[in-house]
Amino acid sequence: MSEQSDTISERLQNAMDGLTRAERQLAYSLLENYPVSGLGSITAIAHNAKVSTPTVARMVQKLGFSGFPDFQAALRREIEARISDPISKYKSWAEQAPDEHILNRFTDAVISNIRQMLTHIDITSFEESCALLADPSRALYVVGGRITRSLADYLFLHMQVLRPNVTHIQSISNAWPHYLLDVNKDDVIVIFDVRRYENSTLKLAEMAAERGARIILLTDQWRSPVHSFADHVFCGRITVPSAWDSSVTLLLLLETMIAAVQERTWDSSRQRVEALEEMFDRTRFFRKFT
Amino acid sequence: MSEQSDTISERLQNAMDGLTRAERQLAYSLLENYPVSGLGSITAIAHNAKVSTPTVARMVQKLGFSGFPDFQAALRREIEARISDPISKYKSWAEQAPDEHILNRFTDAVISNIRQMLTHIDITSFEESCALLADPSRALYVVGGRITRSLADYLFLHMQVLRPNVTHIQSISNAWPHYLLDVNKDDVIVIFDVRRYENSTLKLAEMAAERGARIILLTDQWRSPVHSFADHVFCGRITVPSAWDSSVTLLLLLETMIAAVQERTWDSSRQRVEALEEMFDRTRFFRKFT
DNA sequence: ATTCAAGTGAAGAAAATTTTTCAGTAAAGT
DNA sequence: ACTTTACTGAAAAATTTTCTTCACTTGAAT
Structure with missing residues (x-):
């Protein structure tokens, strides 16, 4: 369902033309304080955009999500990626060695430890x-x-x-x-x-x-x-x-x-x-x- | 209820002593990938920490929240503050401190040293x-x-x-x-x-x-x-x-x-x-x- | 060894959220 | 002016989530 590599922000922008008046109003509201504006319940989001809950449900389906929870899960993943990642997912540290080599595994763990401590x-x-x-x-x-x-x-x-x-x-x-x-x-x-x-x-x-x-x-x-x-x-x-x-x-x-x-x-x-x-x-x- | 100025991370740390085994396990799990680890449903969080849902509900009450939704709302506010704060830009290591703080500069240098050595x-x-x-x-x-x-x-x-x-x-x-x-x-x-x-x-x-x-x-x-x-x-x-x-x-x-x-x-x-x-x-x- | 208190999670009850249905409304076409 | 069509949100239905109860376990204290 939600299998697209675009960010939700991009999807919203792209879908904008096919959206109705109320849906567009909602889309703008979501983009307003993106991505945190999408974190509350469907009711809260609807109220925030001054539209009804069914409008929200309909729009996220238009975006290709199976339902509101699916949409929100995708949003959470985006936030997670955004918050917890300065350098970490750096391919491999020792490029001569495979990912599973102890040098790479150990270093991955240490970097993540460092980030965790400093947070x-x-x-x-x-x-x-x-x-x-x-x-x-x-x-x-x-x-x-x-x-x-x-x-x-x-x-x-x-x-x-x-x-x-x-x-x-x-x-x-x-x-x-x-x-x-x-x-x-x-x-x-x-x-x-x-x-x-x-x-x-x-x-x-x-x-x-x-x-x-x-x-x-x-x-x-x-x-x-x-x-x-x-x-x-x-x-x-x-x-x-x-x-x-x-x-x-x-x-x-x-x-x-x-x-x-x-x-x-x-x-x-x-x-x-x-x-x-x-x-x-x-x-x-x-x-x-x- | 949830009116304290501490971050949830601090509250968790401070409360740690008064927590039971399962609650502590949960607390560590929450701190692990903080703060996004607390975004899912109470069920998801419980499953993630390998404890039961009542444990989660009980712990957030110990922390001073009126219930899980109250807790999660506080967490969302924190995330919002973090993401929409133009200064921290969620790129630095210690997000409480500005980029030029010695903690961030030093860590940057060390990470780059590590990468350099391993290459x-x-x-x-x-x-x-x-x-x-x-x-x-x-x-x-x-x-x-x-x-x-x-x-x-x-x-x-x-x-x-x-x-x-x-x-x-x-x-x-x-x-x-x-x-x-x-x-x-x-x-x-x-x-x-x-x-x-x-x-x-x-x-x-x-x-x-x-x-x-x-x-x-x-x-x-x-x-x-x-x-x-x-x-x-x-x-x-x-x-x-x-x-x-x-x-x-x-x-x-x-x-x-x-x-x-x-x-x-x-x-x-x-x-x-x-x-x-x-x-x-x-x-x-x-x-x-x- | 036995009792007791505290902690834990399964299961069910309560509450909420999400989805669906449907009637009302406004705009466009005839 | 009338019909058609699409859009919208109130309300009900369905689902999920949260909370509460309670029986079981564990570990400590007599």
Whole structure:
């Protein structure tokens, strides 16, 4: 029935000549605020266009749909395509390999994870978190779990360059209480916790919250229980075609945060970065970049 | 009833704690392809989330709507706002933020890096590298630099679960020679080296090559000098709008490799993974996933 | 082990939406 | 002026959707 590749908008335009007065009035009304104007019930649409419901029913049949629900389903598909698709349906990523190759399947999943995470991200929370991270008057602690310790380490490395007073709480659980002794009110703790959520991490969050620390949590779509203690929560999707979870979304968020903090602190961090560069040059630890 | 200024996405997130299992399942399903996933009939949505229609009706009431139609109307308003907002143009990743927001610029750059890396990747080399990593008769060494040590750590963590005989060569440079004593012909070394390339890493590569080891190099688009000793080279693009480089492409490649190795070794690695799970259960180190 | 409370979905009741019927109206042709 | 034809919407019929009830299950607590 509804098997045409044209958009509904085009179909309306093309059919316009064969439409009657009331139908045309309806068509214009639909195109007015296309495509959302077609989302309500047939009654609402009719009322909106100041025509009767049978007119709507008749017109969508003229357009080639089997009935109003068929028409609306097509409209929904159009909206879906329009909303959820910047780049994703990019044919294949690694063009040498078939679509079913793990490289393409995995990348598809990751891209869709990225989009999903960013759709739900709270910008205000993001900005506030960056402000917290950039504030040198607050000591900064970073802690990760079994898998996420790599991410924690990555954040620690970069923050250490940008600002003083950064500590990576290593995941040897019995050393945690010692670190917590130093945590003061309004200090900042970044906690990484993805499934399977670790009890010790939850304990640490609880204790830190009691001491009045600000907690920023990076977790997965199912939200670690730590979230009830956290001031800011960021959920990255981590599902990929693998027995493991993916950390790519969280790394992306992390790097973006680092970039944002870097922008905020550039005046003060610039000297630190330059001093670091100078030290590297002296120690000849690195090759000159050519 | 539905008069709250939050978006439905936020309301779902906030309500999550008070939701039951089936309701939560539904909530995730709604967030999955938000907001279009909520456009169909209550029956369709229920079926999509694999719950019953009453569950849907109950949950939207918990969210503060008077009923499903009220909920759906709110969702339509949101979609309308999104689509007809000329600023966001539904092209950006984080739609709450303008195109020029760091979140959108950064993500754009990363996506383009990913595409670029995958266009140029050599599939044969990828497969051969996975085969090397999956071969338990070869000892496996992993080594990273100042920044990439996090990636090295990440690979190490996963490989350790999948196979025996994995070593993370920590970047305390004067300990390296000790590790190298154990490296035999045909053992495998994965080396991470991005700019600024480290002298010690180059030395290590040279020595390992002399001992007949197979070298897999993960580097940036400018190719670390280690490449002249390497059997397989993978270049990830790392440029982003930041003073720092991005490791996302390399992490993506890494995770894909881990997934591929995991597939190859599933027969043998399965027992290891299960044994690990069992140990976690016993030590109660993790919370049960609910 | 037994009880209890909470959660869930099948099935039926209620409400709505969609479709059909049909009578009234306006415009064009004779 | 009369007929014909096509169009339109009110109202009823048909269908679908939403909501409610209730019995069954599950998991927790005594």
